[in-house]
Amino acid sequence: MIDSNLSEVDLVVDEVYGGSRNGNASDDPLPALMGVDCGAGFRHLGKRPDTDTLNMLVLKTNFSDINWPDSLNRETGVFTYYGDKHEPGDLHKTPRQGNAMLRSLFDCAHNHQYTQHFPPIFLFGSTGQYRDVQFLGLAVPGVEGMSADEDLVAVWRTTRDRGRFQNYKASFTVLDVATVSRRWISDIQKGNPTSSPHAPKVWLDWVKARKLRALKSSPTSSRRTKSQQLPQDAKDKALVAAIYQRYKERPTDFERCAMEIARLVIPDIHQWELTRPWRDGGRDATGTYRIGASVGHIDVEFALEAKCYADVHGVGVKELSRLISRLRHRQFGILVTTSYLADSAYKELNEDGHPVVVISASDIANITKQKLGSLEALTAWLDRI
Structure with missing residues (x-):
């Protein structure tokens, strides 16, 4: 962890940066590290919300808000981030203008013409220790293969008192930039992100031609450990516990729930049916997964x-x-x-190359957070199954 001379150090992907240990807002390392204010998920330099007047945007997430499940897929380099609207009203009217900035960023990104100015976007995640943060990478709006209708979408949520509202779900690409130099950060703070000689080439390639090169990382092992398969956060555990408690005495009824969970994880499941309890022969459900569209599709059982x-x-x-x-x-x-x-079963699965998708407790927690949101929404979903 780096906790001294924060205003002079480079940013290194996955490095942890810490502040003081006073137990208050002064512990936040981002003001010294990036020159931004403290608090909140959206932090900026320049004038918000237009990209023409923004010099820098820092997005911070704690990855623990069950209603807004920000996530980073380290294998694909895709970062999903939710906006700052949490109550009914105009989608773009928020105290820090976070959603207005997202709209401006993605509107500019969808325009494939070269722009003289674009604010660099830096991603940080809380570590859970004081206010320390981990640098997740340098990002740009959009994802390869996603259209302008898909990378920034307004999703509906419900407040505790049943009020409905919309918030943005934004998809970013983390660029293949391992280190961001302090000299470029200094130039950004002066309002010169694109003209700086220290700007990363990968970032400039995107600014000039919308060319994406994502930071992708392959896992060192295809076998997940027990801890990787179980949720570690208390809120995530509560989601899985709600499902287990409902069906632990009725395992046959869980089969339908499991099928619905699989459909959340694998949206292209096309047809399915539950097998009769006395005829399942080791299969609780069967179905087809559709590859392709229209008359050219293939259904895999x-x-x-x-x-x-x-x-x-x-x-x-x-x-x-x-x-x-x-x-x-x-x-x-x-x-x-x-x-x-179990590890012995996972080992056999991998070594023998059996084509089996494993959806464990942590996967269930992640997908229900992404698709359903709160524990209350999960309970309502279970009631409908």
Whole structure:
């Protein structure tokens, strides 16, 4: 962790930057590190909300707000960030003009003509220790393969007193820039982001030609540990616990819930049906996954196994083998569990190359946060199943 001379250091991806230990707002390292104010998720230099007058935008997330599940996919370099509207009213009228800035940024990004000025966007995530932050990367609006109708969308949410409102869900690409030099940050603070000789080439390529080169990282292991498969945050645990408590005495009823969870995770599931309890033969549901569109599509068959287990009870080799042995030629399997796949079973799955998708407790927490939001919304969703 770097906690001294913050106004002089470079930014290195995944490095942690810390401030003082006074237990108050003065602990925030971002004012010294980036020259921005303290507090809130949207911080800026220059005049907001237009991109023409913004010099820099810093987006900070704590990754723990169940209603606004910001996320970073380190494999693809896609960062999902939610705006700052939390109550009914005009989508763009917020105290810090965060949503207005998002609209301006994405409008400019969708214009493929070269612009003389664009504010660099720096991403930081809270570590949970005091007000320390981790540098997540240099980002730009939009994602390769996403249209202008998809990378910035207004999503509906409901307040505790049932008031409905909209907020932005924005998709950014983290660029393949490992280190941001202090000299460029100094030039940005002076209002010269694009003309600076220290600006990263990857960033300039996007500014000039909208050419994206994402920072992608492959996992060192395809086998997830127990802790990686179980939610670590208390709010995430509560989401999975709500599902487990509802179905722990009715595991057969969980099969329909597991199928709906699979559809959230794998949207292109086309058709499906539950098997009868006395005829399942190791398959709780079967269906097809559609590849392609219109008359040129291909439907690939799958079989699903559902296990409503407590988080201390992993799915073992026996249960996994039961699913694998029932897979027919060119079928793939889906295992949905409120727990985790035991290490021995995961090892066998990987070493033998079996085509099985594992949806564990942490996956359930992540997808329900993204698609449903709050615990109350999850409960209402379960009531409808």
